[in-house]
Amino acid sequence: MKTPFRGFTAILYKEFLVVMRDPFTLFFMMFPPLIEMIAFGYALDTDVKNMKTIVFDENRTEESRALVQQFENTGNFKIVGEAQSITELAELIRRGKAYVGIQIPPEFTRDLHAGRSAKFQVLVDGSNSTIASAALNTSLNVGFLNSIRALANRFGLRDVPVEVRPQILYNPEMRSPNFFLPGVIGIVLQIATTFTTAMSLVRERERGTLEQLMVSPLSRWGLMLGKLVPYLILGMLMSVVLFTLMRWVFHVPIAGDLSALMLGTFLYVFTLLSLGLLISTRAQNQMQALQMSMVFILPSVFFSGFIFPRETMPQIFYAISTVIPATYYIELERALILRGASIHDFWFHFVVLATMGLGLFSLCVLRFRKTLA
Amino acid sequence: MPAEPMISCEALTKRFGHFTAVDQVSFSVAKGSIFGFLGPNGSGKSTVIRMLCGLLEPSDGRASLAGFDVATQTEDIKHLIGYMSQKFSLYDELTVHENLNFYGRLYGLSGAALKQRYDELITLTHLEPYLHRRAGLLSGGWRQRLAMACALVHKPTVLFLDEPTAGIDPVARRELWDLLFEFSSRGMTLFVTTHYMDEAERCSHVGYIYLSKLVVCGEPDDLKQLPVVNPPDAKRIDVTCDHVTVGLQAIRKLPGVRTATVFGQSMHLLVNKNVSEESVRAELAKHNIPHVDIRPIAPSLEDVFVALTNTAANGGPK
Numbered sequence: 001m002k003t004p005f006r007g008f009t010a011i012l013y014k015e016f017l018v019v020m021r022d023p024f025t026l027f028f029m030m031f032p033p034l035i036e037m038i039a040f041g042y043a044l045d046t047d048v049k050n051m052k053t054i055v056f057d058e059n060r061t062e063e064s065r066a067l068v069q070q071f072e073n074t075g076n077f078k079i080v081g082e083a084q085s086i087t088e089l090a091e092l093i094r095r096g097k098a099y100v101g102i103q104i105p106p107e108f109t110r111d112l113h114a115g116r117s118a119k120f121q122v123l124v125d126g127s128n129s130t131i132a133s134a135a136l137n138t139s140l141n142v143g144f145l146n147s148i149r150a151l152a153n154r155f156g157l158r159d160v161p162v163e164v165r166p167q168i169l170y171n172p173e174m175r176s177p178n179f180f181l182p183g184v185i186g187i188v189l190q191i192a193t194t195f196t197t198a199m200s201l202v203r204e205r206e207r208g209t210l211e212q213l214m215v216s217p218l219s220r221w222g223l224m225l226g227k228l229v230p231y232l233i234l235g236m237l238m239s240v241v242l243f244t245l246m247r248w249v250f251h252v253p254i255a256g257d258l259s260a261l262m263l264g265t266f267l268y269v270f271t272l273l274s275l276g277l278l279i280s281t282r283a284q285n286q287m288q289a290l291q292m293s294m295v296f297i298l299p300s301v302f303f304s305g306f307i308f309p310r311e312t313m314p315q316i317f318y319a320i321s322t323v324i325p326a327t328y329y330i331e332l333e334r335a336l337i338l339r340g341a342s343i344h345d346f347w348f349h350f351v352v353l354a355t356m357g358l359g360l361f362s363l364c365v366l367r368f369r370k371t372l373a
Numbered sequence: 374m375p376a377e378p379m380i381s382c383e384a385l386t387k388r389f390g391h392f393t394a395v396d397q398v399s400f401s402v403a404k405g406s407i408f409g410f411l412g413p414n415g416s417g418k419s420t421v422i423r424m425l426c427g428l429l430e431p432s433d434g435r436a437s438l439a440g441f442d443v444a445t446q447t448e449d450i451k452h453l454i455g456y457m458s459q460k461f462s463l464y465d466e467l468t469v470h471e472n473l474n475f476y477g478r479l480y481g482l483s484g485a486a487l488k489q490r491y492d493e494l495i496t497l498t499h500l501e502p503y504l505h506r507r508a509g510l511l512s513g514g515w516r517q518r519l520a521m522a523c524a525l526v527h528k529p530t531v532l533f534l535d536e537p538t539a540g541i542d543p544v545a546r547r548e549l550w551d552l553l554f555e556f557s558s559r560g561m562t563l564f565v566t567t568h569y570m571d572e573a574e575r576c577s578h579v580g581y582i583y584l585s586k587l588v589v590c591g592e593p594d595d596l597k598q599l600p601v602v603n604p605p606d607a608k609r610i611d612v613t614c615d616h617v618t619v620g621l622q623a624i625r626k627l628p629g630v631r632t633a634t635v636f637g638q639s640m641h642l643l644v645n646k647n648v649s650e651e652s653v654r655a656e657l658a659k660h661n662i663p664h665v666d667i668r669p670i671a672p673s674l675e676d677v678f679v680a681l682t683n684t685a686a687n688g689g690p691k
Contacts, residue, residue, distance in 0.1 A: 010478035014464065014471075021466035021507075212462040212523075215426045216479050217451040370447070372428050 007218030011226025015200070019230055029196055030238060033188040037242060040184040041177050041250040048134035050078040052098040056089045057082065061109040067120065067146070071102065076138045089123065099125045100135045112150070170255070170338045177250045182333035183306040185242045186326050189265070190272050190300050193235045197276030198289040200227055206285055214370045224365045228273050235269035236262075246337075255340030263343075264336070267353035268329040274360035275325075281367045300326040328352050377440065379404040379531055379562040380425060384434035387420050394420045396585040397434060402564060402578065407557050409576030410566045411678065417585045418566045419459070422533050425564070426456050439530060452480065455529035459536045461520035465509030469500055469519055472508050473526065480527035494522040497552070514545035521552070531562045538567060550575055570675045581678050588681045597672045602680045606646050607631060609676070613639040613666040614657060623660045624653065632679065641670065643680075 019026065053071065057064050071077045080098055083089040089101040101123035112118040122139045126132045148160055171178040204210040213223065243261070246252045254261065275296060283289035302308070303317050304326035310318055321327045332349040335341035343350065378401035387395040395417040402408040412418050423429040425436055427447035435442060441449045463472050473494060477487045495501055498518040503511060508519060517537060524532060534553075538546045550572065553563055557577075565576065573579050573593070580590040589596060596602070603609075614620050621640050625633050629645035642653075650667045657665050672680075 006481070007479050010475055013478060014467065014475045017471055018464060018466055207465075208458055208460040208462040209464060211428060211458055212456065213479070214428055215451060215454060215456040216476075217448065217481070218479055370427075371430055372423065 005222040008222035008226045015230045029192045033192050036188050040180050052080045053077040053100040054081045054083050054092050054098040056103045058106045059104045059108040063109045064104045070142050074138050093125050099131050178252045181246045181252050182337050183330045186330040193272045194276040194293045196231045197273045198279040198293050201280035202283050202289045220365050220368050231273050239265045254337050256336035260343040261336045264332045271325045271357035278364040281364050300324050380438050382436040385436050386433035388432040398587040400590045405560045406577040407563045409573045409579040412582035416582045453530045455524035455532040457520050457524040457534045461516045463508040468505050470504045476523040476526045498522045513540050534565045536566050573674050583685050588685050596677045602672050602677050609670050610642050611639050611670045614662050620657050620662050627656050
């Protein structure tokens with residue numbers, strides 16, 4: 001009986017029963033990730049479309065109406081009203097009735113036909129930087145396009161001298177779910193799994209059952225592995241649900257090898273659960289376990305490249321990002337899901353995750369003492 | 374001298390920072406005896422148990438169990454000991470059946486061996502009607518039985534029970550003690566902490582710990598003969614009368630009365646030899662308590678511990 005995993009099957013048996021009997025934990029493991037998936041999938045859309053726009057047209061000619069139409073045709077602007085003065089236009093933006101205001105002066109058509117520079121003004125609400133930069137880019141494009149057409153007309157040219165034919169690879173429609181959802185799955189898995197193991201051992205400490213385990217011949221490896229395996233299975237089931245949602249509800253295609261993706265997920269979840277166990281060897285109560293888990297979760301959200309590209313981070317944050325498991329997992333996910341990369345291209349990420357997982361797991365086994373503090 | 378003692382402590386000490394929870398405690402427990410470990414809350418009882426179970430490392434001194442050093446051969450004693458903590462540490466969300474099965478597996482039982490031991494324990498503790506009830510929904514007495522069954526699953530040589538009867542009704546207490554006597558008769562060594570004097574009286578040996586120090590240790594009858602309990606110039610009497618609480622206040626003021634404690638309808642006094650029955654009656658009569666019955670008594674274990682505590686507090690440990 002003196003195997004290094006003495007007591008493993010007993011702990012496994014008990015832990016499965018406890019998990020199944022405790023709908024509260026199960027709910028908190030499964031429910032928030034689904035909400036977050038839906039929130040990021042539907043609501044958090046950084047594609048700017050249909051920005052509310054108000055027009056103050058003092059020109060009132062066919063040309064001015066054509067200009068406004070061009071704005072609307074880009075799909076980024078939606079004309080929601082007209083203003084009668086520049087003050088009213090500014091006021092409407094200030095009150096949040098519109099993000100963009102277009103003012104076309106009385107001399108617009110006259111200048112246009114006279115070959116002078118025909119000016120019009122675009123007011124953009126800068127309080128939302130995403131909208132502001134989108135509005136700025138689109139209106140500049142509209143202006144350039146008009147200028148070039150006018151010039152081409154003047155010189156009797158049929159084609160524009162230079163034309164760009166951009167091709168967006170891997171996410172041709174530039175849909176934000178494609179960019180965000182793989183990252184969301186990485187973050188959500190971390191939140192759901194780290195807590196579970198962190199809590200489960202601490203709960204035993206609080207209830208005194210840990211003391212009962214310590215007086216038994218149970219081995220440390222047996223205890224830790226028995227605590228980890230049920231949640232590893234749950235975590236994998238959860239990832240299957242999340243990937244299914246991503247694929248069939250949010251229509252993000254999985255371009256790469258599914259088995260490589262699942263292997264990466266397995267290593268990632270294993271790492272996070274080991275991290276949770278490590279927290280539980282330190283935390284004295286559930287509150288502490290919760291706070292310590294948050295300490296690890298927040299940097300993962302901000303520094304893993306989930307939202308902000310790692311390359312633009314200040315060096316200190318970049319350094320932090322290199323020790324965060326989510327960094328490697330999210331990069332791996334984007335490569336496998338969106339770009340159809342293979343395990344050979346990203347073997348380094350697999351090795352890093354496996355090393356982190358085994359290292360953390362061994363550390364928590366070695367740190368755990370079968371004695372009370 | 375019987376064979377090697379099952380448990381022996383030599384100057385066992387545990388310090389937490391600057392606080393000494395257990396201070397040079399030495400005693401031994403013979404195989405098959407029921408050792409009652411008494412003392413006020415916070416006096417170090419649980420700390421001693423935890424050191425003997427290998428849960429806490431002694432700061433100083435040593436202790437052995439069945440010949441194994443509890444600090445260095447911790448894993449060797451694990452399958453010899455059963456431990457029932459104060460909280461009856463059970464998994465509330467598991468049923469009685471599952472709790473027992475879990476602890477059985479934890480100690481390496483499986484298949485037919487597990488089934489057989491399971492049946493034995495259910496018979497022993499009469500838990501059949503509750504097999505599929507969750508442990509969290511059991512009442513105190515049944516929780517205690519289940520905790521006991523779990524602690525016995527591997528047939529331990531020594532069973533530690535930390536306040537096993539706290540919060541348990543009298544019938545359950547009686548039944549628990551019947552079981553303990555049965556285990557003892559089969560050769561199991563029992564180490565029990567308790568606050569109840571009637572339980573202490575049932576133990577074959579008792580130890581009394583006060584302010585982290587072991588004040589006394591021995592058989593209850595021997596302890597009652599100690600000189601400190603029976604001062605040569607004093608006697609113990611039982612005074613039964615009406616209005617005991619009023620009488621107690623009066624008697625305490627009487628010269629020559631050393632201690633006076635209420636026991637139900639009577640009071641136990643330790644008085645100087647020269648205090649006569651007449652003076653006690655006269656004093657009580659002054660307070661309109663006419664019917665008084667006085668008889669000499671032997672000291673109880675409680676008297677022993679009160680006397681020892683006073684001695685220890687007044688000048689013993691310096």
